[in-house]
Amino acid sequence: xxxxxxxxxxxxxxxxxxxxxxxxxxxxxxxxxxxxxxxxxxxxxxxxxxxxxxxxxxxxxxxxxxxxxxxxxxxxxxxxxxxxxxxxxxxxxxxxxxxxxxxxxxxxxxxxxxxxxxxxxxxxxxxxxxxxxxxxxxxxxxxxxxxxxxxxxxxxxxxxxxxxxxxxxxxxxxxxxxxxxxxxxxxxxxxxxxxxxxxxxxxxxxxxxxxxxxxxxxxxxxxxxxxxxxxxxxxxxxxxxxxxxxxxxxxxxxxxxxxxxxxxxxxxxxxxxxxxxxxxxxxxxxxxxxxxxxxxxxxxxxxxxxxxxxxxxxxxxxxxxxxxxxxxxxxxxxxxxxxxxxxxxxxxxxxxxxxxxxxxxxxxxxxxxxxxxxxxxxxxxxxxxxxxxxxxxxxxxxxxxxxxxxxxxxxxxxxxxxxxxxxxxxx
Amino acid sequence: xxxxxxxxxxxxxxxxxxxxxxxxxxxxxxxxxxxxxxxxxxxxxxxxxxxxxxxxxxxxxxxxxxxxxxxxxxxxxxxxxxxxxxxxxxxxxxxxxxxxxxxxxxxxxxxxxxxxxxxxxxxxxxxxxxxxxxxxxxxxxxxxxxxxxxxxxxxxxxxxxxxxxxxxxxxxxxx
Numbered sequence: 001x002x003x004x005x006x007x008x009x010x011x012x013x014x015x016x017x018x019x020x021x022x023x024x025x026x027x028x029x030x031x032x033x034x035x036x037x038x039x040x041x042x043x044x045x046x047x048x049x050x051x052x053x054x055x056x057x058x059x060x061x062x063x064x065x066x067x068x069x070x071x072x073x074x075x076x077x078x079x080x081x082x083x084x085x086x087x088x089x090x091x092x093x094x095x096x097x098x099x100x101x102x103x104x105x106x107x108x109x110x111x112x113x114x115x116x117x118x119x120x121x122x123x124x125x126x127x128x129x130x131x132x133x134x135x136x137x138x139x140x141x142x143x144x145x146x147x148x149x150x151x152x153x154x155x156x157x158x159x160x161x162x163x164x165x166x167x168x169x170x171x172x173x174x175x176x177x178x179x180x181x182x183x184x185x186x187x188x189x190x191x192x193x194x195x196x197x198x199x200x201x202x203x204x205x206x207x208x209x210x211x212x213x214x215x216x217x218x219x220x221x222x223x224x225x226x227x228x229x230x231x232x233x234x235x236x237x238x239x240x241x242x243x244x245x246x247x248x249x250x251x252x253x254x255x256x257x258x259x260x261x262x263x264x265x266x267x268x269x270x271x272x273x274x275x276x277x278x279x280x281x282x283x284x285x286x287x288x289x290x291x292x293x294x295x296x297x298x299x300x301x302x303x304x305x306x307x308x309x310x311x312x313x314x315x316x317x318x319x320x321x322x323x324x325x326x327x328x329x330x331x332x333x334x335x336x337x338x339x340x341x342x343x344x345x346x347x348x349x350x351x352x353x354x355x356x357x358x359x360x361x362x363x364x365x366x367x368x369x370x371x372x373x374x375x376x377x378x379x380x381x382x383x384x385x386x387x388x389x390x391x392x393x394x395x396x397x398x399x400x401x402x403x404x405x406x407x408x409x410x411x412x413x414x415x416x417x418x419x420x421x422x423x424x425x426x427x
Numbered sequence: 428x429x430x431x432x433x434x435x436x437x438x439x440x441x442x443x444x445x446x447x448x449x450x451x452x453x454x455x456x457x458x459x460x461x462x463x464x465x466x467x468x469x470x471x472x473x474x475x476x477x478x479x480x481x482x483x484x485x486x487x488x489x490x491x492x493x494x495x496x497x498x499x500x501x502x503x504x505x506x507x508x509x510x511x512x513x514x515x516x517x518x519x520x521x522x523x524x525x526x527x528x529x530x531x532x533x534x535x536x537x538x539x540x541x542x543x544x545x546x547x548x549x550x551x552x553x554x555x556x557x558x559x560x561x562x563x564x565x566x567x568x569x570x571x572x573x574x575x576x577x578x579x580x581x582x583x584x585x586x587x588x589x590x591x592x593x594x595x596x597x598x599x600x601x602x
Contacts, residue, residue: 019583019584036500036501038457073455120501136499141530141594144602148599150602152598190520220521373452374451396451399450
């Protein structure tokens with residue numbers, strides 16, 4: 001019987017099986033940010049165990065609130081910063097070099113096929129795009145990960161989502177994943193890995209695959225996973241060229257992590273993406289989705305483009321293509337947050353930032369920002385935001401505010417019209 | 428091991444998420460105790476008051492499916508812990524929240540729909556309490572003269588975490 005990618009990674013990283021069904025895995029990467037890590041650090045210090053299992057396998061960034069907005073967030077940043085220095089964690093990214101963790105860490109080449117990755121952040125599932133097992137965990141799991149380099153999991157079953165066909169004009173990875181979440185429901189993948197397969201995934205860039213995997217958690221999934229292939233190798237090549245004699249050799253090595261043809265799945269879902277429309281959410285749960293055609297004309301107060309879901313260069317390119325030469329509606333506040341400094345600079349050099357600013361967007365530094373209402377871009381009671389982020393819970397972006405999730409293209413069209421709009425007429 | 432059981436807070440909705448349990452704006456607190464006033468602040472349910480007497484008295488929460496979905500923030504179990512709520516009983520849990528509860532030595536108890544429905548029959552009883560025996564895998568609901576006991580399943584690992592008082596102590600002894 002064949003194995004899925006997740007099963008292969010579990011088998012190769014198994015440290016202990018303390019009880020049937022519980023697998024303690026060796027970790028390849030432990031990622032940390034300033035919101036969920038400081039309490040782990042404080043607890044380790046209180047226990048007299050202020051140590052790290054391997055400073056080269058720990059990556060840290062200040063991203064949720066940066067630059068710090070007040071004394072409390074400054075203290076959180078300081079705790080992480082001091083800790084990183086104390087333990088010689090060289091991959092620590094502070095103001096000037098920091099960006100949204102799930103965009104920044106892949107960009108640095110930290111994630112490889114077959115890796116186990118944890119972080120105290122639910123959207124860690126993003127990194128499964130590289131053929132890794134990447135799971136969001138709480139602070140206690142993070143603390144043990146930092147100290148011991150291990151984490152316990154129930155071995156997840158795998159849901160295989162076959163995305164066949166070609167994406168139609170105006171439909172992107174974001175529309176696909178919103179559609180998938182609508183099908184599975186917000187707990188349809190609990191204790192499951194979602195494996196994205198099919199021609200549409202094969203044709204996607206790593207950025208789009210990250211968008212897909214990023215929202216696996218919104219269906220309850222432990223990790224998203226895509227099969228490592230030539231696209232993966234091309235993306236990682238600058239970081240691995242000294243490890244492999246050729247791209248073909250890297251591909252051959254990575255391919256061991258692909259699910260076997262005779263792997264057994266918990267469930268298989270087939271979707272013909274050529275039939276999809278631009279998709280948006282309409283309620284306070286990410287599985288409440290509708291085609292844009294049913295939502296056109298819904299007024300919005302703010303448009304937010306950014307986050308670990310859709311703040312990457314290709315997202316900015318798509319939105320800029322629609323916004324070029326146009327102004328956003330006077331009733332709308334447009335906010336763009338490029339997810340990393342590199343994305344910001346690339347967008348500057350390509351002239352994209354000019355297009356956004358000419359259209360009337362405010363461009364912020366790379367940060368998690370408005371997505372979770374912790375720093376900038378917070379909504380007032382009763383306000384509505386068209387957002388490229390991943391969560392639309394009541395109050396997520398500010399008490400009494402409402403969030404509609406959508407693609408960068410749909411958000412750009414919506415910014416122009418001031419009401420929810422179909423991007424296809426602008427393409 | 429923590430102590431479990433006592434007066435009950437019934438939250439009659441599925442998919443109660445971590446933003447409702449503890450809004451992100453309070454994640455800037457760096458001690459667990461500082462979270463105490465903000466428990467369930469953004470949860471809107473008929474008759475529910477985040478700072479009401481029922482919330483204050485509660486030691487056990489009973490809810491529906493997919494409790495604790497959303498973010499990985501362990502602040503969600505912590506805000507319960509610092510309000511002396513150490514047990515959540517629900518039809519099902521989101522994975523990270525469930526693991527966070529056990530990692531803190533707290534109890535996330537899953538019961539099938541019909542047993543949850545039976546518990547909700549007590550929702551309007553003023554004196555309802557639930558006793559929780561993790562070792563014996565049983566809960567006992569008491570109200571007026573009535574008393575009902577339900578058994579529950581728990582993975583041996585999660586049970587070991589509750590008995591050990593959490594994952595850090597457990598892992599530290601073992602790995």
